Amino acid sequence: MRTKFAPINYDYFDYQGRNYAILIGRDDAGKRLCVIDSCDVYLWAVLEENLNKKNIDNLIKKISKIKLNVKGRNTKVEKVELHKKRFLDKDVKALKIFATNYKDLHDIASCLKLDGITKRRGHDLGYITHYIIEKKIEPLKWYEIEGEFLNNSLEFGGIDMAYETTTCLKLNKSKEIKSEKFNPKVLAYDIETDSLKIGEGEILMVSLVGENFQKVISWKKTKNPQKYVEFVEDEAELLEKFIEYVKEFSPDILTGYFSDGFDLPYLKARADKHKIRLNLGLDNSQPKFSRGTSITGKIKGIVHVDILKFIRTVYAQYMQSETLKLNDVAREFLGDTKKEFDAHNLKGEINWKDFYEYNLHDSVLTLALFEKFWPDMLEFVKTIKEPLFSLSRAGLSKYVDSYILHNLENYNEIPERRPGYDETNERKIQRKVEGAFVFEPKPGLYNNIAIFDFTSMHTSIIISMNISSSTLLEKPQKSATNIEVGDKKYYYSKEKGFFPKLVQGLFEQRKKFKTEYKKNPNIFTKARSNAFKVLSASIHGYIGFFGARYYSREASASILAFVRKFNKETIDKIQKEGFEVIFGDTDSVGFLINKKNKPEIKDFLKKLNSELPGIMELELEGFFKRGLWVTKRSGKTGAKKKYAIIDEKENMKIRGFETVRRDWCKLAREIQNRILRKILIEGNEKKSLEYVKKIIKKLKDREIPKEDLIIRTQLKKELSEYIAQGPHVVAAKKMKAQEIPIAQGGLVEYFIAETKEKKKLVRDGVMLPHEKANYDIEYYLKHQILPAIENIFQVFDINITELVEGKKQMTLKDF
DNA sequence: ATATACACGGATCCCCTATTTCC
DNA sequence: GGAAATAGGGGATCCGTGTA
Numbered sequence: 085m086r087t088k089f090a091p092i093n094y095d096y097f098d099y100q101g102r103n104y105a106i107l108i109g110r111d112d113a114g115k116r117l118c119v120i121d122s123c124d125v126y127l128w129a130v131l132e133e134n135l136n137k138k139n140i141d142n143l144i145k146k147i148s149k150i151k152l153n154v155k156g157r158n159t160k161v162e163k164v165e166l167h168k169k170r171f172l173d174k175d176v177k178a179l180k181i182f183a184t185n186y187k188d189l190h191d192i193a194s195c196l197k198l199d200g201i202t203k204r205r206g207h208d209l210g211y212i213t214h215y216i217i218e219k220k221i222e223p224l225k226w227y228e229i230e231g232e233f234l235n236n237s238l239e240f241g242g243i244d245m246a247y248e249t250t251t252c253l254k255l256n257k258s259k260e261i262k263s264e265k266f267n268p269k270v271l272a273y274d275i276e277t278d279s280l281k282i283g284e285g286e287i288l289m290v291s292l293v294g295e296n297f298q299k300v301i302s303w304k305k306t307k308n309p310q311k312y313v314e315f316v317e318d319e320a321e322l323l324e325k326f327i328e329y330v331k332e333f334s335p336d337i338l339t340g341y342f343s344d345g346f347d348l349p350y351l352k353a354r355a356d357k358h359k360i361r362l363n364l365g366l367d368n369s370q371p372k373f374s375r376g377t378s379i380t381g382k383i384k385g386i387v388h389v390d391i392l393k394f395i396r397t398v399y400a401q402y403m404q405s406e407t408l409k410l411n412d413v414a415r416e417f418l419g420d421t422k423k424e425f426d427a428h429n430l431k432g433e434i435n436w437k438d439f440y441e442y443n444l445h446d447s448v449l450t451l452a453l454f455e456k457f458w459p460d461m462l463e464f465v466k467t468i469k470e471p472l473f474s475l476s477r478a479g480l481s482k483y484v485d486s487y488i489l490h491n492l493e494n495y496n497e498i499p500e501r502r503p504g505y506d507e508t509n510e511r512k513i514q515r516k517v518e519g520a521f522v523f524e525p526k527p528g529l530y531n532n533i534a535i536f537d538f539t540s541m542h543t544s545i546i547i548s549m550n551i552s553s554s555t556l557l558e559k560p561q562k563s564a565t566n567i568e569v570g571d572k573k574y575y576y577s578k579e580k581g582f583f584p585k586l587v588q589g590l591f592e593q594r595k596k597f598k599t600e601y602k603k604n605p606n607i608f609t610k611a612r613s614n615a616f617k618v619l620s621a622s623i624h625g626y627i628g629f630f631g632a633r634y635y636s637r638e639a640s641a642s643i644l645a646f647v648r649k650f651n652k653e654t655i656d657k658i659q660k661e662g663f664e665v666i667f668g669d670t671d672s673v674g675f676l677i678n679k680k681n682k683p684e685i686k687d688f689l690k691k692l693n694s695e696l697p698g699i700m701e702l703e704l705e706g707f708f709k710r711g712l713w714v715t716k717r718s719g720k721t722g723a724k725k726k727y728a729i730i731d732e733k734e735n736m737k738i739r740g741f742e743t744v745r746r747d748w749c750k751l752a753r754e755i756q757n758r759i760l761r762k763i764l765i766e767g768n769e770k771k772s773l774e775y776v777k778k779i780i781k782k783l784k785d786r787e788i789p790k791e792d793l794i795i796r797t798q799l800k801k802e803l804s805e806y807i808a809q810g811p812h813v814v815a816a817k818k819m820k821a822q823e824i825p826i827a828q829g830g831l832v833e834y835f836i837a838e839t840k841e842k843k844k845l846v847r848d849g850v851m852l853p854h855e856k857a858n859y860d861i862e863y864y865l866k867h868q869i870l871p872a873i874e875n876i877f878q879v880f881d882i883n884i885t886e887l888v889e890g891k892k893q894m895t896l897k898d899f
Numbered sequence: 900a901t902a903t904a905c906a907c908g909g910a911t912c913c914c915c916t917a918t919t920t921c922c
Numbered sequence: 923g924g925a926a927a928t929a930g931g932g933g934a935t936c937c938g939t940g941t942a
Contacts, residue, residue: 376900397901479901508900519904520942541942542903625902632902640903670905670942717908725906725941740907740940747909747938797938808911808936844929846910867909 085253088112089119089229090266091221092336093387094212094471099240101157103186105215106243108250108366108385110336112226112263118247118366118385119231120240121255123218125186127193127207128498129179130171132200140166140177143200147181150195152188159188171203171498172554173581178498186211205498209489216469217490219258223471224462226263231255246367247385249334265608266462270294271335272451273326275347276443278430280825282346283353286319289440290326290351293447294333300444301325306436313440320358323351330364337387337472338364341410341450344390344477348381349373380477389476391454394461397479398618406746406796407831414449417456422446428825459611467615480618484626485633487619488586495582500633511630517641518570521648523655523668525713525722527879529763530666530676533729534685535705536658536692537672538650542624543591545646546639548698550576552583552627553636567649569641576642583634587623591699594620647671654702657692667713667727672705674729682707706731710764714875723875730764742872749835751792752868755779759873769880776873780888783869784861793835793859793868802828811836814847822852836863 091109107119131140144164151160163182170176183192189207196204216222231253234244244252271294279285289302298312301322305315316322330338340347348371355362362370366385374380381388396408405412411422425442465475468486492499503511538544545551549565557564557575564575594616601609626632628640647670654673655665663675677685692702711729713722726740742748743757759772782788797812803820806813815834819826826832836849837857846867851857870885877884
């Protein structure tokens with residue numbers, strides 16, 4: 085039979101010792117299909133350079149005879165071929181060694197420690213990645229396929245019968261076709277429990293939300309519930325009903341928010357308790373949880389997506405919100421928030437109807453978030469060619485790694501291996517490479533500033549200077565690009581390496597899709613542009629990441645040395661042109677334009693650009709009306725990575741100041757923000773002083789609401805791991821004692837209260853938000869407000885601390 | 900385990916010295 | 923008068939969170 089098909093979920097199974105890929109997806113009528121296919125499995129053995137034909141033939145003969153029995157499985161070398169390949173930019177002869185079962189490639193590789201073989205590669209990709217590379221059947225793309233029905237057949241041990249509700253096909257042929265976007269069927273879910281510890285409480289209700297589908301199932305009954313609420317007798321029945329509805333809806337994707345870490349394991353634990361099979365899988369199997377630091381829940385045939393993980397990988401660093409809680413993320417991306425309901429305080433009277441609504445709305449938000457990020461996930465899946473499941477769990481290094489692996493054959497390259505345990509540790513303990521250059525600013529308030537910055541600086545250096553692990557030359561060459569790193573000098577080949585070429589491809593596509601987005605802005609062009617932007621920006625981080633296949637400390641150090649060199653040279657050139665440089669950090673430079681007009685500055689920029697090599701480019705970030713730089717808290721030197729600027733339209737950009745830091749209380753942040761704004765708009769500090777006086781009076785009169793005094797700090801490690809007992813550690817301990825849930829990664833909230841004892845330590849005054857106590861006026865004045873504004877007034881030669889404290893008598897009236 | 904380095908700044912830790920307290 | 927306790931100064935370190 086012939087049909088259209090888009091694969092969503094990839095899995096594999098063994099039958100008679102061989103591997104088969106099992107692809108679950110949809111046809112163009114929306115019907116679910118299960119496609120079974122196989123591919124050659126092999127690894128590469130790179131040969132010594134000077135082997136003659138006879139040596140090679142002997143080697144092939146020897147290898148062809150390898151037979152193994154691993155865990156009761158017979159596996160053998162089935163075929164050996166000699167190929168001309170490239171490995172790390174060198175021409176090599178390599179043997180392609182085919183074997184029976186992918187899982188045995190490691191054992192085959194151990195048999196290949198033979199004379200004449202220098203490297204064994206390509207057996208650590210994972211079967212699914214290997215399959216996609218081999219067969220080019222990529223996730224979420226459309227194919228026209230031909231195959232044979234498996235109708236209760238015994239082929240493959242009757243696997244089609246396990247997938248009883250699904251049509252199964254054995255694939256014969258496939259061809260990619262251009263077609264509409266793929267629209268998956270998505271179901272979001274969320275549970276509410278009376279204890280947050282996995283499996284320790286009871287599941288009170290569960291909500292399910294999909295297209296035209298809203299359901300809350302609960303055994304906590306009340307009169308006149310909402311239409312979407314369905315009652316069951318007890319928790320066991322709730323679980324059964326949940327399974328039933330998931331099966332009935334039959335989603336491609338089941339999504340939750342933090343569902344890997346909470347909802348799915350909870351459901352499984354409670355099902356186990358009631359001896360119910362949580363048979364959500366299309367083959368009626370139960371979810372499987374991977375071990376490791378963070379749990380991952382996998383359901384056969386359905387892609388379980390914990391949307392939180394994708395957001396954390398791709399968006400967290402660009403987000404405004406200070407936590408990744410559903411409420412904050414929904415507010416930022418959807419403009420919607422959770423329903424008001426204290427689900428953690430279930431003592432006393434519970435308004436169940438509110439609770440149902442709260443539960444439903446969490447799923448509504450989760451689905452909305454999924455839909456919001458679906459274009460992004462789709463584009464990433466297509467770009468890195470890995471299935472949605474692995475994409476949604478991977479970090480940026482995995483994204484880059486996958487992109488490289490799936491593009492290697494364009495360069496006839498044999499893949500490099502993942503570093504082993506020892507190698508990883510060795511890389512970790514290496515001294516850090518020197519990073520970027522940061523110019524020390526001269527504190528002050530300045531007018532008319534221009535800022536230049538390099539476009540994708542690290543990436544364009546990799547491309548322009550041909551930097552990678554394999555283009556690094558062992559010996560100096562006269563014509564080669566070279567760069568001094570410390571007391572060493574590294575040389576890079578003139579001949580373009582596959583890695584820089586691959587990065588160039590990425591970079592050019594990034595430019596192309598950015599243009600496409602600007603011409604035709606919609607969510608899909610935006611997502612595509614963003615996917616390439618994120619990937620392109622992650623390359624340098626990848627090279628310096630200890631787990632990377634193409635890790636190179638030398639390359640990373642060289643890139644950073646070039647970053648410093650170009651930044652310093654640019655600063656030099658700008659100064660030589662007669663401008664005063666105010667700040668510079670990594671890839672940007674800010675300077676005073678003085679009497680020069682904008683076209684003159686732009687001409688100057690053109691001149692600078694004409695002197696840059698390769699694809700490197702300096703661009704105008706903008707003209708700014710005014711900017712403020714302050715001193716460090718200690719000493720008189722200018723503080724780096726801390727400034728506030730304002731453009732002609734009075735858009736303010738604040739970097740590094742306490743205003744943008746979540747571990748300062750709202751009061752301090754707001755005062756600082758208002759002061760910065762007043763100063764930047766008016767060009768002086770007069771009105772700000774008045775404002776500060778007003779606030780300090782309010783503070784002293786205890787008129788500041790407690791909410792503005794709450795300090796939020798993340799608990800980065802386990803409580804027991806802390807050496808220093810800082811205020812947030814003490815607060816977390818208090819929470820534990822009061823049975824308020826707090827775990828590693830959670831946000832701790834507290835305020836500082838007056839204490840009777842002659843206090844020395846801040847932590848002695850730590851109080852949780854709900855605790856009743858008088859806030860410590862002195863602490864908030866000396867440790868929050870003054871530190872936040874002191875350096876700003878310092879610029880105008882005003883000692884605000886002295887004004888407030890030192891001359892109390894004189895200023896009593898003022899304050 | 901899951902991209903990098905640079906930087907700020909609060910709070911505690913820890914050592915030292917001077918001063919106070921105790922017997 | 924001498925030993926022990928205490929205060930406080932200051933650098934080192936821990937820690938979290940920014941910028942790029």
